[in-house]
Amino acid sequence: MRKEYGETTALDGVSLEIRAGDAVAVMGPSGCGKSTLLNMIAGLDRPTGGSVVVHGENVGELSEKGLALYRRRRIGMIFQFFNLIDDLSALDNVALAAQLTGTPARQARRRALELFDELGIADRRNAYPAVLSGGERQRVAVARALMNRPALLLADEPTGALDSRSGEQVMDLLLDLNQIGQTLILVTHDEHLARRCASRLVEIADGRVTGEHTLEPSA
Amino acid sequence: MRAVWRAARAAVRRRRLQTVVIALVTLTSTAAMVVALGLVDAASAPFDKAFDRQRGPHVVAAFDPDKASDEQLERTARQPGVEAAAGPFAQATVELPDDAMNFGLGSQITVVGRPGPSGPVDRVDLWAGRWATGPGEVVLNRQSDWTADDLGKKLQVPSGPDLTVVGFAFDLSRTADAWVAPEQAAALHPTVTQMLFRFTKESQAPDASSEDRLRAELATLTEGLPAGALTASRTYLTLKQQVSSSARAFTPYLMAFGVLGIAVAVLIVANVVSGAVISGFRHIGILKALGFTPGQVVAVYLTMISVPAVLGCALGTVVGNLLARPFFEFVFTGPDAGVFHGSVSVAAWVNAVTLLGVPAVCVLAALAPAVRAHRLPAARAISAGSAPRAGRALHLQRRLAGSRLPRSVSLGVGLPFARPGRSALTLAAVVLGVTTVTFATGLATTMTMLGNAGRDAYQVTVYASSFKHGKEVKPQHGDRELESLLRSLPGAREVTARADDDIRMAGSAQDVMLEGRRGDRLTLGNVLTQGRWMHRAGEVVAGSAFLRQNGLRVGDRIRLEKGDRGEDVVVVGEFMESNARLLVTDWPTVTALSPNEKPIAYHVKLRDGADPAAYARAAKAADSGISPTPTGSNSLTQTIVGSATVLTLMLTVVASLGVFNTVVLNTRDRRRDLGMLKSIGMTPRQVTVMTVTSMAVLGALGSLLGVPLGVAGYEVVVPRMAGAVDLALPPYMTDVWRAPALAGVASAGLAIAVLGALVPARRAARLTIAQVLHNE
Structure with missing residues (x-):
């Protein structure tokens, strides 16, 4: 896969195969193209050359609507800065993802509450993003990403904006998810996070894959 | 200052869409405001403005030339209280044949011998052709929204020379129906000498006694003239009352639109500008972090807003003026408002107010949020764009x-x-x-x-005369024959004959236009607002303006007179009509007053689907002496x-x-x-x-x-x-x-x-x- 922005080449012939249930960490210096890679997989952007195939579907060939449906059904995305809607409560932020698919409000909230229970933030369900801690916000973001039971969970620097304790909690959460079969692709600078959560490490530099390693689970 | 300018320029470049929106909104709003304010101004006192522009006479006086010489009259112009005067001009009353109606003139017109259209008083607007300078030339008084297609045609004066129309001029003050060169006036047998006076400001107090004061002023300056020298006079207040009534109808409506336009424009400009500043809070924080003082930050934002706003405002003023001209010409057109046609334009103060006012509104709208940003700590301003907010x-x-x-x-x-x-x-x-x-x-x-x-009462009006090469052609058929002919043409369903007669109402100084109707549809589509239509001779239906201005009501009895004949009639209904002279009656009543009265027109209602133009062509072919005209809008x-x-x-x-x-x-x-x-x-x-x-x-x-x-x-x-x-x-x-x-x-x-x-x-x-x- 290639991705160019004008004169700049962000990805230059990257080739990767990820199997269901894998936990892959993508690492590399700033500007190496790891977030671009994640955006291509998430269908947030289209490659300039090559293809991204997820569950037999060529993402680059989808229409705008097709891409939206692809993101809705197959992808769960976690961002460094959470990207929650300030005007909605934590519960409504999470339920929103299901409601977009046409799920009735009551049913969506029930499913969101289950996730809040699982993630240990049930008592914060009616709080608004502005009053949540960084860790709590990221847990809400994780819950939102899991709402539609995605095939792929993509995380872009999920602990980058968190203190170490909150970061640890999020790492545990991702690890648990992978252990119950959730496919996970993680972009990070943090080698500790990569080793904790991923079974495979892909190194990128200047838009190219420079190395691939299998990781031993750390304690 | 350079840093402020650079930062502002960079901000304008970076926010191209917002800059374009601000420029576009100020442009449109300013244009709307120019038109709206222009309308408010034009509609507020159209008569006074047009009158002042033409330096209209406060008093038009007619003198007997046998009793007051031109030298004596010239002396009156130098009396205290007289700001300016024009005249003496020889004035003749000229009888015209019926074909003069084609020129928009009545059967009797006032012709004044005058050397030119300008002068210290009553500067008439010569809008087509040229002024009459030689023998056999005439200039007609006609509104400038009418056409000049009669230029070059001849006006036959039975008691004098034929006159060629060499120009059209409009005189709001109605001092004459036509003008000729002073030398030509003598051939028209003038009976009076006209003088036009403008008085100094002190004499024009617009209070209830103005009419009396103007008359007193006239009496003072004619004191030295022989008794009976002053034969008639008219103050501009009478004219103002007549002319302004249709403009008064427009005023509330134009005012309403004007006020709405200004309010919308100000609101939108305030919204756009304050929004632009608020959305730039993050940028404000960055500028502060770079070392810009709070004052400089405010200056950057005011400059950023002012550049597109001033540009939009300047262009908007130009566009507004360009739009206003055809728009005003369109609004002030026709027999009612058309008297102001050439005199309304966007006043200078309107341009000044918008050119200064719109940027001021922009700066004021930007100032409040900019001052808020001025007080905001840099860190908070920076985080305003990304930090979670409640x-x-x-x-x-x-x-x-x-x-x-x-x-x-x-x-x-x-x-x-x-x-x-x-x-x-x-x-x-x-x-x-x-x-x-x-x-x-x-x-x-x-x-x-x-x-x-x-409108569906008739589709074609057939006038009982026509003109060819400036000469009247009479109908080949008599009245009743013509009516039968029109009734027999294909498509005709109903024919109603109409005659107009100038009569007097006992106890009133004003002439009354008595319209007599005969045939299938006596209502002719007029809308009855009270009472009923006439059923028998001796009954009339009056226009609403006639009743109001004469203090009459439905059921009142009035006496109508024409020459030595008189008829007592009863008002049985009121119909919607703004002409304050109009009364409608049946044929027997009008012929009782004028036994030889003939219809001037026949109104023809066609069968469904019939083509009015085809009917008009057929009628013209049947009798070349008539003028069939499909009804206009x-x-x-x-x-x-x-x-x-x-x-x-x-x-x-x-x-x-x-x-x-x-x-x-x-x-x-x-x-x-x-x-x-x-x-x-x-x-x-x-x-x-x-x-x-x-x-x-x-x-x-x-x-x-x-x-x-x-x-x-x-x-x-x-x-x-x-x-x-x-x-x-x-x-x-x-x-x-x-x-x-x-x-x-x-x-x-x-x-x-x-x-x-x-x-x-x-x-x-x-x-x-x-x-x-x-x-x-």
Whole structure:
């Protein structure tokens, strides 16, 4: 896969195969193209050359609507800065993802509450993003990403904006998810996070894959 | 200062869309404001302005040349209190043959010998041809919105030489129907000498006694003349009363549009500018962090706003002036308002007010948020764009999240409440837009009904004379024969003959126009507002203006006189008519006063589907001495409906631009949210629906508030318009607020909102998610 922005080449012939249930960490210096890679997989952007195939579907060939449906059904995305809607409560932020698919409000909230229970933030369900801690916000973001039971969970620097304790909690959460079969692709600078959560490490530099390693689970 | 300029220039470059929106909004708003203020100015005192421009005479006096010589009259012009005078001019009363009607003249006209159109008093507007300088030349007094197609034609004067029309001039003061060179006037047997006086300011106090004071002034300056030298005089106040009545009908309506236009323009400009500053808070923080002083930050923002605002304002003033000229010419056209046709224009003060006022509004609108930014610590300003902020209207958002509405719709409904200040300003603009549309719809409905009243009564008017090469051609058929002929032509269904006769009403100094009707449809489409139509001889139906101005009512008896004949008649009905001289009766009554009266026209109603033009051609072929004319449209109705439509469209565009701007700003503010929503699977269509819904809410609220305001405006303005021309509108013409009409105008708010929101909404739907989220 290639991705160019004008004169700049962000990805230059990257080739990767990820199997269901894998936990892959993508690492590399700033500007190496790891977030671009994640955006291509998430269908947030289209490659300039090559293809991204997820569950037999060529993402680059989808229409705008097709891409939206692809993101809705197959992808769960976690961002460094959470990207929650300030005007909605934590519960409504999470339920929103299901409601977009046409799920009735009551049913969506029930499913969101289950996730809040699982993630240990049930008592914060009616709080608004502005009053949540960084860790709590990221847990809400994780819950939102899991709402539609995605095939792929993509995380872009999920602990980058968190203190170490909150970061640890999020790492545990991702690890648990992978252990119950959730496919996970993680972009990070943090080698500790990569080793904790991923079974495979892909190194990128200047838009190219420079190395691939299998990781031993750390304690 | 250089740093401020550089930062401002960079900000303008970086925010191209916003800069274009500010320039566009100020341009449109300024143009609307120029037209609106121009209208308010032109409509407020059109007579006084036009009169002053022509330096009209306060008194027109006629003297007996046998008793007062020209030298004596010239001396009166030098009396104290006289600011300026014109004359002495020889004045003749000239009898004309009937064909003069084709020139828009009556059977008797006043011709004045005058050396030129200019002078210290009564500067007439020579709008076509040239002034009469030699023998056999004449200039006719004609409004400049009429045509000059009679130029070069000959006017036959039975008692004098034939006169060739060499020019058309318009004299608001009506000092003459036609002018000739002074030497030519002698050949027309002048009987009086005309003098035109303008008095000094002290003599023109516009109080109730002005008429008396002007007459007293005239009496003083003619004191030295022989007794009986002054034969007649007229003050400009009588003329003002006559001329201004139709303009008075326009005034409330034009004022209403003018005020609405100004309010919409100011609101939109304030909304756009304050929104631009608020959305730049993050940039303000960065400037502060770089070392800009708070004062410099304010200066950067004021410069950033001022550049497109001043540009837009300057262009808007030019566009406004360009638009106003044809628009005013259109508004002030026709037999009613056309007397002001050449004299109305955008006043200099209007341009000055908009050129200074719009940038001032922009700076004031920018100042409040800029001062807020001035006080804001740098760190808080920087984080304003990305840090989580406490949500607004949370209770409502929660209820909406649990509603059964599609989520894109419920999210959209909640959006306006997240930015209440901006939404309130946008709502105000939409409300005014809807008010305008509602008011204009009601007005247009009434005016259309007024114009259409009786339109189906006849489709062709056949005048009982025609002209060929300036000479009258008489009909080949007599009165009754002609009527039968017209009735027998293909397509004819009804024929009604009409005669107009100048008579007098006992006890009144004013002439009365008695219209006698004969044939199939005596009502001729006139709208009865009270009483009934005449059933027998001795009954008349009067126009509403006639009754009001003569203090009469239905049921009153009056005596009509013509020469040595007289008839007592009873007023049995009132019909809608602004001509204060008009009475309608049947044929026996009019011939009882004028036994030889002949119809001047025949009104023909055609069968359904018959072509009026084909009928007119057939009639002309049957008798070349008649002038068949298919009925034209009502110019007053056309003017009001046309101008209301133009103004409504203009204000709708400005209001839509306000919505457009709000959506652009909201989209900019919510880029991160939109990116996130798309990242979790919101389709472009859902983004568009959400964004359009957010404005549709304001549109619906705007309709809810704007429709009653528009109806109220209609109820205030329309009766005053009718009252100004002594018209009583029948209830069916003012009963315009039926369910379909209300539903139609209620949809105006939605239309304005959707129109303004659609383009930026689609743009928002196309946002590149990766880019938006990456920026964070």
